[in-house]
Amino acid sequence: MTPRIEELAWSTTPIGEVSLRRRRDVVTGEDVFEVKLGDEFLMSSLFTVAEVELARLALARLPGSNLDVVVGGLGLGFTAQAVVADRRVQDLLVVEALEPVIRWHEQGLVPAGPTLTAEERCRFVHGDFFTMVDGAGFDPVAPDRLFDAVLVDIDHSPRHLLADGSAGFYGVDGSRRLSRRLRPGGVFALWSNDPPDETYLAVLGQVYVEVAARVVSFPNRLQDGVATNTVYLATRAD
Numbered sequence: 001m002t003p004r005i006e007e008l009a010w011s012t013t014p015i016g017e018v019s020l021r022r023r024r025d026v027v028t029g030e031d032v033f034e035v036k037l038g039d040e041f042l043m044s045s046l047f048t049v050a051e052v053e054l055a056r057l058a059l060a061r062l063p064g065s066n067l068d069v070v071v072g073g074l075g076l077g078f079t080a081q082a083v084v085a086d087r088r089v090q091d092l093l094v095v096e097a098l099e100p101v102i103r104w105h106e107q108g109l110v111p112a113g114p115t116l117t118a119e120e121r122c123r124f125v126h127g128d129f130f131t132m133v134d135g136a137g138f139d140p141v142a143p144d145r146l147f148d149a150v151l152v153d154i155d156h157s158p159r160h161l162l163a164d165g166s167a168g169f170y171g172v173d174g175s176r177r178l179s180r181r182l183r184p185g186g187v188f189a190l191w192s193n194d195p196p197d198e199t200y201l202a203v204l205g206q207v208y209v210e211v212a213a214r215v216v217s218f219p220n221r222l223q224d225g226v227a228t229n230t231v232y233l234a235t236r237a238d
Helices: 049-060 078-084 099-106 113-118 129-134 164-170 172-179 198-205
Strands: 005-013 016-024 031-037 040-044 067-072 089-096 122-126 147-152 182-192 209-220 225-235
Touching: 005 099, 016 099, 049 067, 049 078, 049 147, 049 182, 049 209, 049 225, 067 078, 078 089, 078 113, 089 099, 099 113, 099 122, 113 122, 129 164, 129 172, 164 172, 172 182, 172 198, 198 209, 198 225
Parallel strands: 067 089, 067 147, 089 122, 147 182
Antiparallel strands: 005 016, 016 031, 031 040, 182 225, 209 225
């Protein structure tokens, strides 16, 4: 008999033990993939609507084609998969600090892995996204390269951080440093598990134009109701 919960991979990382597990959903009979950091759940394939909307909403702001995009945070690959589904995208870099997460995709342990590893327009970059913002940028072979969009799904929200090192990113100075990685008219987008934060919107408004917080709703069977995430959107002035 196949166990209902199966641990597919486990590794130690600088921020704790990370594990990938697969469980059989008793309602749908489908496999659900989950990532845990220690005892904390980081992500689940049961809830992917907001991850996809992060890509869709950001790319919808961009005209034209031949778009260069960065995704900060690979996770289970749903945001990256939504980016490459847009044929206007010519190049995608996915920056991930946890090397095991990249390895899971390369080994095909998660559903998006085969799609992303076979996609010539997609490249995984192992590194700390927040350190790269302050350093030479996101492309190891092209320092200080500019992009049309930078999409971030790493921390739980601007107030609830996965690790201490990212705190400065959500202030005015950190926002300005990120904006310098964008081309004029480029888009910054951020996923958050919390409701819209007026303080963070005010920070973005000091750096960007067309700042908005879009609430994304989706069914939550675990709580027998509707859950929401937030996608922040901001555009660098021309």
